[in-house]
């Protein structure tokens with residue numbers, strides 16, 4: 001039988017959806033979910049036909065039975081929700097694809113207490129009148145960073161857009177050529193400025209910009225001097241950039257506000273842990289910058305948000321702009337942000353309690369112990385794979401500190417009976433998905449980004465997949 005004839009034996013999605021066994025699955029998992037998985041399986045079966053995976057003996061009934069079985073299995077494995085916990089074995093701490101920052105436990109507790117109830121989001125309980133959602137975190141942000149005032153929006157991209165729209169629309173904003181960055185996901189500074197209605201005036205060159213370059217470019221229409229932290233790349237070698245102090249003092253002298261897009265927005269110094277080159281928000285404010293913008297879910301370690309902090313008169317103007325309503329922060333985000341900022345404000349065990357900071361500063365000896373514990377938990381896989389603990393390097397991720405390589409420990413797995421990409425796929429599709437990486441035909445799990453509580457689950461998935469099960 002040729003492939004064409006075999007393909008004709010395959011049922012359509014509609015035919016399958018009408019089968020009583022599939023109706024049972026629809027009741028359990030919802031129609032859209034079943035249809036989606038069914039399409040995947042039909043496509044895979046078609047591919048198998050083309051690869052010669054069926055022979056003369058194939059029948060329509062046999063194929064349909066196989067599809068129903070595979071469908072039930074896939075749905076069971078996917079579980080009920082689309083969003084699920086995954087185990088990050090990549091060692092990339094701020095992993096954009098995996099939700100960036102896991103939030104602190106205390107923030108999770110606060111969120112679960114508040115999310116399902118009414119809250120005083122915009123209600124002043126003391127005075128019994130309407131309040132502002134921005135009041136909820138103002139003292140925390142200002143107390144920690146030294147800023148006079150702040151507002152919180154959806155994300156840092158929105159913070160930059162709103163700031164430009166409110167302060168430089170129809171006017172000029174001066175930026176160094178060395179800072180015209182693309183952050184990823186098509187967030188490019190020149191394009192954001194265009195959206196914000198500001199005319200971009202580029203000064204200096206890619207590798208060198210001097211204060212005189214800014215001075216010369218200032219004209220009647222200049223509404224802002226903008227500094228952008230080049231978080232995701234470094235210009236090395238023959239370079240010069242204007243310091244924050246210099247730029248702030250020029251702005252003060254000429255009566256022009258100076259804005260800095262900091263990107264990551266770290267609130268603590270991590271130099272003693274070998275993490276250098278990321279300016280803190282308080283450093284920026286202290287050097288005289290009028291407005292700083294930064295993310296809530298990069299090195300700050302809270303929820304996705306953009307924080308605009310600085311001089312009160314500018315913050316007021318920004319808060320009044322019509323776009324502020326379009327990009328305003330929602331209550332769940334705010335609850336997590338408030339809770340996380342409280343940890344910084346209290347100042348106790350900050351590095352322990354904020355997961356991203358914990359992962360970045362964890363001693364190698366602790367990573368070694370974690371790797372050994374995992375090794376013990378997977379003793380059973382020795383028959384199926386060669387397993388070792390090795391030294392490797394983790395990354396900060398999220399576009400922050402691109403050159404930073406932090407020493408870590410990885411579990412390396414060299415399967416004996418399956419291809420390494422089969423192992424990778426099996427773990428990725430497991431009940432609790434595990435995301436690792438393949439380096440020279442070995443599968444690597446960086447234990448830096450694996451939570452201790454996840455170790456037994458991770459071991460279970462590894463044993464399941466390697467021993468030919470599915471990790472559940």
Ligand SMILES: *Cc1c(COP(=O)(O)O)cnc(C)c1O
Nearest residue numbers: 155156157183231262263264295
């Ligand atoms: C990450 C980043 C942004 C965008 O922030 P989001 O929170 O992802 O919206 C903007 N500017 C800089 C310099 C960044 O590093």
